[in-house]
Amino acid sequence: MNGAKRGASRATTIIDIAKVAGVSKSTVSLVLKDSPLVKPGTRQRVNQAIEQLGYVYNRSAASLRTSKSSFVGMVISDLMNPFFAELAVGIEDELNDFGFVPILANTNENVDRQARVLQSLLEHGVAGVIMSPANGTDAWTLAATLPRSLPVVLTMRRVEGSPLPYVGPDNRTGACRAVRHLIGLGHRRIAFIGGFGTMTTQSERLSGYFDALQEAGLQRDETLIFDAAPTRNGGMDAAARALAHSGRPTAAFCFNDIVAIGVTRAIALRGLRVGADIAVIGFDDVVGAEHNLPPLTTVSADTRLMGARAARGLLGLIEGADPATASFTGETRLVIRESCGAQQETIGGTT
Amino acid sequence: MNGAKRGASRATTIIDIAKVAGVSKSTVSLVLKDSPLVKPGTRQRVNQAIEQLGYVYNRSAASLRTSKSSFVGMVISDLMNPFFAELAVGIEDELNDFGFVPILANTNENVDRQARVLQSLLEHGVAGVIMSPANGTDAWTLAATLPRSLPVVLTMRRVEGSPLPYVGPDNRTGACRAVRHLIGLGHRRIAFIGGFGTMTTQSERLSGYFDALQEAGLQRDETLIFDAAPTRNGGMDAAARALAHSGRPTAAFCFNDIVAIGVTRAIALRGLRVGADIAVIGFDDVVGAEHNLPPLTTVSADTRLMGARAARGLLGLIEGADPATASFTGETRLVIRESCGAQQETIGGTT
DNA sequence: CTGAAAGCGCTTACAG
DNA sequence: CTGAAAGCGCTTACAG
Numbered sequence: 233m234n235g236a237k238r239g240a241s242r243a244t245t246i247i248d249i250a251k252v253a254g255v256s257k258s259t260v261s262l263v264l265k266d267s268p269l270v271k272p273g274t275r276q277r278v279n280q281a282i283e284q285l286g287y288v289y290n291r292s293a294a295s296l297r298t299s300k301s302s303f304v305g306m307v308i309s310d311l312m313n314p315f316f317a318e319l320a321v322g323i324e325d326e327l328n329d330f331g332f333v334p335i336l337a338n339t340n341e342n343v344d345r346q347a348r349v350l351q352s353l354l355e356h357g358v359a360g361v362i363m364s365p366a367n368g369t370d371a372w373t374l375a376a377t378l379p380r381s382l383p384v385v386l387t388m389r390r391v392e393g394s395p396l397p398y399v400g401p402d403n404r405t406g407a408c409r410a411v412r413h414l415i416g417l418g419h420r421r422i423a424f425i426g427g428f429g430t431m432t433t434q435s436e437r438l439s440g441y442f443d444a445l446q447e448a449g450l451q452r453d454e455t456l457i458f459d460a461a462p463t464r465n466g467g468m469d470a471a472a473r474a475l476a477h478s479g480r481p482t483a484a485f486c487f488n489d490i491v492a493i494g495v496t497r498a499i500a501l502r503g504l505r506v507g508a509d510i511a512v513i514g515f516d517d518v519v520g521a522e523h524n525l526p527p528l529t530t531v532s533a534d535t536r537l538m539g540a541r542a543a544r545g546l547l548g549l550i551e552g553a554d555p556a557t558a559s560f561t562g563e564t565r566l567v568i569r570e571s572c573g574a575q576q577e578t579i580g581g582t583t
Numbered sequence: 584m585n586g587a588k589r590g591a592s593r594a595t596t597i598i599d600i601a602k603v604a605g606v607s608k609s610t611v612s613l614v615l616k617d618s619p620l621v622k623p624g625t626r627q628r629v630n631q632a633i634e635q636l637g638y639v640y641n642r643s644a645a646s647l648r649t650s651k652s653s654f655v656g657m658v659i660s661d662l663m664n665p666f667f668a669e670l671a672v673g674i675e676d677e678l679n680d681f682g683f684v685p686i687l688a689n690t691n692e693n694v695d696r697q698a699r700v701l702q703s704l705l706e707h708g709v710a711g712v713i714m715s716p717a718n719g720t721d722a723w724t725l726a727a728t729l730p731r732s733l734p735v736v737l738t739m740r741r742v743e744g745s746p747l748p749y750v751g752p753d754n755r756t757g758a759c760r761a762v763r764h765l766i767g768l769g770h771r772r773i774a775f776i777g778g779f780g781t782m783t784t785q786s787e788r789l790s791g792y793f794d795a796l797q798e799a800g801l802q803r804d805e806t807l808i809f810d811a812a813p814t815r816n817g818g819m820d821a822a823a824r825a826l827a828h829s830g831r832p833t834a835a836f837c838f839n840d841i842v843a844i845g846v847t848r849a850i851a852l853r854g855l856r857v858g859a860d861i862a863v864i865g866f867d868d869v870v871g872a873e874h875n876l877p878p879l880t881t882v883s884a885d886t887r888l889m890g891a892r893a894a895r896g897l898l899g900l901i902e903g904a905d906p907a908t909a910s911f912t913g914e915t916r917l918v919i920r921e922s923c924g925a926q927q928e929t930i931g932g933t934t
Numbered sequence: 935c936t937g938a939a940a941g942c943g944c945t946t947a948c949a950g
Numbered sequence: 951c952t953g954a955a956a957g958c959g960c961t962t963a964c965a966g
Contacts, residue, residue, distance in 0.1 A: 243650070243942095243943080245942090245943055245944080246943070246944070247943080255952075255953090256952065256953045256954080257943090257944085257945095257953090258945085258946085258952070258953060258954080259951085259952060259953080261944070261945060261946085262945095262951095262952085264944095265945090269951060269952085270951070270952085271951060271952090274951080274952085286730075288702075288705050288706055288730075289706045289943095289944090290647075290706070290708060290942090290943050290944065291706045291707050291708065291944095292643050292646060292647055292652075292707065292708045292943085292944090293647050293942070293943035293944040293945090293958090294943080294944050294945070295643060295944090295958090296641075296643055296644050296647055296942090296943080296944075296957095296958050296959065296960090297943080297944050297945045297946085297957075297958050298944085298945065298946090298958080299594070299958070301643075302707075303686075303707075306687065311668055311671060311672050311675075312665070312668060312669060312672055314663070314665055314668070317662055317663060317665070317668040318663060320662060320687070320689075321662050321663055321689055321691075324662075324687055324688070324689050325689070328688075328700070333686050333687075333688070333703060333704075333707060334686065334687050335654075335684050335685065335686055335687070336657065336671070336675055336684075336685050336686075336687040337675070337679075337684070338671075338672055338675050338676070340672075340676075349679070351639075352684060353684075354639050355639055355640045355641070355642045356642050356643065356653075356654075356684060357641060357642065357643045379637075379639075594958095594959080596958095596959055596960080597959070597960070598959080606936070606937085607936060607937045607938075608937090608959090608960085608961095609936070609937060609938080609961080609962085610935085610936055610937080612960070612961060612962085613935095613936090613961095615960095616961090620935060620936085621935070621936085622935060622936090625935080625936085640959095640960090641958095641959050641960065642960095643959085643960090644942090644958070644959035644960040644961090645959080645960050645961070646942090646960090647941095647942045647943065647944090647958090647959080647960075648941075648942050648959080648960050648961045648962085649942080649960085649961065649962090650942070
């Protein structure tokens with residue numbers, strides 16, 4: 233058995249403070265919730281007693297009585313990824329503002345672990361769940377795990393076939409914007425690098441890529457699509473394949489900024505120049521935004537804002553709002569980080 | 584009032600399942616905790632009922648009754664920093680293994696916010712708290728906020744004057760190792776760059792820096808110590824000052840790897856070569872380890888492991904262990920990341 | 935092996 | 951404005 237006692241001995245309760253203040257515990261409860269029903273003098277005596285005894289409110293007991301919880305499950309697929317860390321910060325911050333606290337679960341992209349933590353979250357009585365689903369999450373399994381009545385919002389990744397509300401970047405429009413930018417630079421053979429077909433995020437970004445090609449009257453060429461792990465090494469590997477392609481692309485649109493960094497490196501290792509020889513653009517701008525490391529052009533949405541919106545959406549659901557109102561797609565902008573220095577330029581763009 | 588109902592209508596309880604299984608609720612409770620006191624046949628009927636009704640255990644109610652909590656407060660000073668994100672992952676993972684769940688609070692280096700979240704954590708009945716204290720945390724205030732009886736472990740940063748158990752890297756020995764490495768390379772004028780005197784982490788690393796100088800019979804020169812924010816820009820600024828120094832240093836020991844990246848960049852911007860003209864070494868290896876971005880030499884401990892140790896230490900305290908047993912200092916190793924490629928070499932070293 | 939009973943710390947009508 | 955009473959969902963001796 234795990235678990236620990238609250239405090240060393242018996243906790244001080246509203247009964248204790250009722251005794252000291254010379255009132256009933258109902259009255260104490262009323263002052264705790266700032267009820268206008270209690271006389272100022274009484275209120276003051278009660279507050280004094282609270283101060284004096286160092287009383288701390290037992291929210292769990294209240295929660296049991298009212299069946300209202302202030303816990304929210306925050307299920308993150310990979311907290312080591314700065315992208316999701318930023319998301320988590322956005323969620324936590326917003327939740328805090330509304331008096332809720334997040335229980336963190338990092339699934340590390342493991343669907344079994346995800347199933348376990350969801351169960352645990354239920355037992356802990358969360359009022360709702362915000363989750364970036366682990367890769368490979370199955371809509372049916374998810375539906376079977378979560379009570380129909382539990383408010384849930386998916387974030388950053390959809391689950392194919394699930395009707396759950398979704399908060400995330402506008403992948404399709406963003407990808408289209410990125411590829412349109414490359415086309416505007418004169419590129420005609422543009423590779424799509426990174427991600428796997430099983431990821432809804434990839435298919436959305438791929439759709440945007442195709443949109444831009446079509447809009448420019450360019451032929452789509454499936455051989456220019458290179459699946460790869462959404463990591464730096466994935467980017468390096470895929471770039472090697474792309475560069476060996478008989479009709480070598482002159483530009484690469486990368487699944488995300490981390491892939492783009494790998495691609496950039498692979499290009500440099502072959503003695504080619506990024507930009508001059510091969511243009512590279514990524515999606516998301518987390519690594520760059522935080523450390524401002526590589527000069528890189530990306531298209532990205534405000535991750536933290538999306539975290540906040542996910543939280544707000546969930547809180548709405550908890551209050552009984554229509555699930556449709558919880559969804560939100562983040563607008564993307566083109567960010568051109570020209571050099572190694574701090575200077576950077578943002579080219580806005582409403583979706 | 585915030586909070587939401589558990590489920591849509593009344594939750595199913597052990598009473599419901601007792602009825603269906605034809606036993607008393609005590610018996611249900613016993614099977615829930617796998618008591619050997621219950622007959623296999625009965626156990627099976629109960630489990631069937633549980634399955635059938637989709638019962639979910641209400642851990643909060645149990646917690647109220649037993650005054651044992653499975654919540655742990657995880658107070659992180661800056662979750663956007665990948666260093667702390669990795670720490671959080673280590674903590675969460677270990678906690679999970681022992682059936683505890685972390686309530687996450689990101690203080691964002693704000694001591695007021697920290698005080699608020701600690702209070703909130705108490706009200707939510709956490710069994711203990713693991714925290715990386717926000718910069719500027721005062722021992723006295725902290726002691727006043729936290730009940731004497733609450734198990735707490737500090738991690739990654741000490742709070743000056745606080746006797747709370749501490750889990751973190753061996754800053755002094757690590758810094759000494761780093762500077763010794765530079766001295767071994769022939770350097771005699773070695774700058775210390777980054778951090779502020781108010782950070783216990785800086786003073787510990789500074790001590791190690793002095794240790795190495797002294798051990799080599801080198802004079803300490805306070806003008807070679809450059810305080811700066813522990814950020815990339817802080818590193819750039821401080822490096823500019825260091826490079827303008829009349830007796831320009833030939834090497835820099837940086838407060839952390841992020842500062843080191845800034846220093847590296849500042850050196851490059853001036854047309855000097857890192858390594859050949861000025862050697863750079865950092866502490867911690869988070870940015871590099873994750874993205875493998877810049878070639879950089881660092882001295883670092885295993886952050887995730889330290890998270891796990893912090894968690895284990897806290898769980899020990901919760902079980903009543905001696906506070907002294909909760910402390911742990913992580914051994915550091917020298918990591919030489921030679922080039923842009925994936926190759927890297929680790930030169931071990933027991934502390 | 936199983937059941938009846940008390941109680942964890944709170945809230946909430948309901949009387950006064 | 952304030953008090954007595956019931957109850958949220960569980961656990962835990964205590965009898966049988």
